[in-house]
Amino acid sequence: MLREIGVASIDDLFVDIPEKIRLKRPLKLPQAMSELEVKRHMKAMLAKNKPFTQMLSFLGGGAWSHYIPSHVRALTQRSEFVTSYTPYQPEVSQGMLQTLFEYQSMVAELVELDVVNASMYDWASALGEAALMCARITHRKRFLIPKLISPGRRATLQTYAVGPGLEVAEIGYDRKTGQLDLSQIRAQLKKDTAGVYVENPSYLGFLETQVEEIANAVHKAGALFVVGVNPISLGLLKAPGDYGADIVVGEGQPLGNPVSFGGPCLGIFACRSEMKLVRQMPGRLIGMTTTLDGGKRGYCMALATREQYIRREQATSNICTNNSLCAVAAAFYLASLGPQGLRKVAERCAANASYAMKKLNAIHGLETPIFDAPHFNEFSLNCDDTHMSIEKLNSKLLKRGIQGGIPLRGEFPELGETGLLCTTELHSRECIDHLAKTLKEIVGGKR
């Protein structure tokens, strides 16, 4: 090949690199290992992790462990999907395109909105993009969020808000019920607000019961209503599209994707089909079309003039690589469970949480939930009366093989020694009984 090219050595192909910056030593990296050596080495390193399959874990907070059916895994590993690029050539990429169209269609049913994009990186970045989209549509610069929101999502939103100079303001909540303060929302809306963001279920697991009133107030003020969801909850709960959401974002990871230390995730992004909104959407959209002769149905990328590779600095977002394969897994998951299956999972999640709250609340010194409101599958647990910090409680649990809830005091000091716990369909009654028994031993006594 060198002869064909007309050079004497490989080095002749690098003569355009100035002498001064040529690397004249080998990279300081380990020497190559065989496949077997890599496998042994990495398995040993990773064995220092303790997966939640080997202990009892009650962690949620935006990354949730659910059962992934074996065939969903198997299909997601098909190399035709795994090793493909963005479907720029639709004629040889119908498989990926139709699957993504089906993902969009199934999530559209779940949220009851017509338009869903082919994925964002995660919930947090999807929220950031939603705020920017509200600002582009309304030409306003304020975005309201609940005070009780995951710190990761809030920090991400704040980074996204910097570019266009968006002001992110917080809405307070009722100390007893956790519900958003409607009068605060109304007062804030007067100040030229682009959008209002509500999470349902909230970060602390309770449901926001006044969503319709909030939607009305937001729309009356000419702002957009953005709702954040855990999609599993929509097997049971009313869809945001049915209570006035203009944009829905959420974390699609629980739909057939492993937790994987928090990534890759699946940012859900949906909106109403009004073109004023759709044209301002970030990300890739797959559309149904026909062959040029009109004879056959097919799928291709649509409305690409919103995207960076065509519109450059005028694009609605810079996103290019997204999390398509996670969306594909979500499509396999939703198609496999169907409406009845998803509902069973959602019911089991909620029933487990309600059982856990009842059991734990009976333990002297513990209070759960701290808010008087209906909950889905996550709940707050306060241990102020035990005179133990939540971290201390967690470390005692961990010594007994249980991973407790996420400590909240750092972000929300007003909640005291409180943790955020989660149950899914993976938790049996025995698991929850074991948690209750262990907590009772730790804090001692009975109410």
Add this chain to the structure above:
Amino acid sequence: MNYQQARWAEPLIFELSKLGRAWPPPSEKLLKSVNIPKKLLRRRLELPEVSEPQVVRHYTRLSQMNWGVDSGFYPLGSCTMKYNPKICEELAGLETVACIHPHQSEDTVQGALELMYKLEKYLAEIAGVSRVTLHPSAGAHGEFLGMHIIRAYHRFKEEGQRTEVIVPDSAHGTNFASAAMAGFNVVVVPSDVRGRVDLDALKNAVSDRTAALMLTNPNTLGLFEDQILEITDIFHSAGGILYHDGANLNGIMGKTRPGDMGFDIVHYNLHKTFSTPHGGGGPGSGPIGVTRELERFLPVPVVEYDQKHNRYYLDYDRPDSIGKINGFYGNFGVLVKAYAYILLMGADGLTEAAETATLNANYIMRKLLGVKGYELKFDSERPCKHEVAFSAEPLKRETGVTVRDIAKRLLDYGVHAPTYYFPPIVPEVLMIEPTETEPKEELDHFVDALKAIVEEARSRPEKLRTAPHATAIGRLDEVKASREPVLSWRMHRRLKG
């Protein structure tokens, strides 16, 4: 030419389903226990209702109508579609990877933190930077983070008036969009007759408003910016930051390093250079590396190592950090694959990858240079790096056949089309990146196909204008897809009335 893609008449999963089964309200027992008011419950959910075998057959058939690196040659320019070792997938699927939670106690995720810490170190050595963060989920996400670090740096130095980011006209679309999204004004500089950044234009564009230059090197024409030291000099003396778009790192790994060229921020596309698969559009991973001076602005948390206690931990106490760009710590599942890839290749293997990728691109360049119909618009005398951008303008002038027709016809030859119509500075461009994992036979087949297409353009152009013929479906009406958008099954049903 004897390629034929599978051609299943596969309906939508919704059409395989018997919709509209009853959706009775949850049982009173459940309602009583969960205490959720009825007004908050959903009344219907129109997901498909199909059996497990139906699901498996449907998506297996769809997969057979999808082209991947495992199907064949995928010379998509600037995308580095190299072979993805299967062991990397296996390792990412381990329970000790897939089943760990981001909020787990640090003591129970020491393996994950160690892997991230070491991967950061390896990547830092490869690009010649001081510190790496693994947070960004994709190249564009890395660019976005880089722009925020640049903003923070200039604020820190009390030079907030620096609001302009300079981008060459040959740059990836994401560069413009990332800078704009982070609140910068984009200033475009032209390329010179050699296909490199026009140095005089660059000097004129630089001022005390300049925040940064975003540069891809090798650039999207596959050419090394050989005046790079002059460029970095111009920028550093003007107080600007140099950002390296690492999409094309595969052509120079182990041969030269962006840090040594004078770049302050570098992003890596693990889903290109480090062989993690692209998954039909992601998930990827776009870590960035920075100079020592910029470390303080990296997003939280940062992975640190406590030597005394031999313990890895997450550090959130970083007062100058720009904050966060995603919910957790990046695409860990992807990081595991990249880490495995680096170990498999080793120092020599990575350098050899860059050499072979460059060899393969130069081979294609030399083979195509003699073919009438294609030409190089820039600098055919010097070697290219990992990719080469040919123009099919001569063929269009002669036969009216467009580069799109060529690309579509290539599919019939069992080859994925190169990138075309990008970079926009070359008319009728075919941007070809063969990567190091293709054998010579595959490169020859590709060159032969491009030659055969020239003959076809002359003898039977209609065959090209109506191509592809051997794919799952014929050429699609992409204009209609955007003019009359149908973006979901429910939208389709509603529009059909």
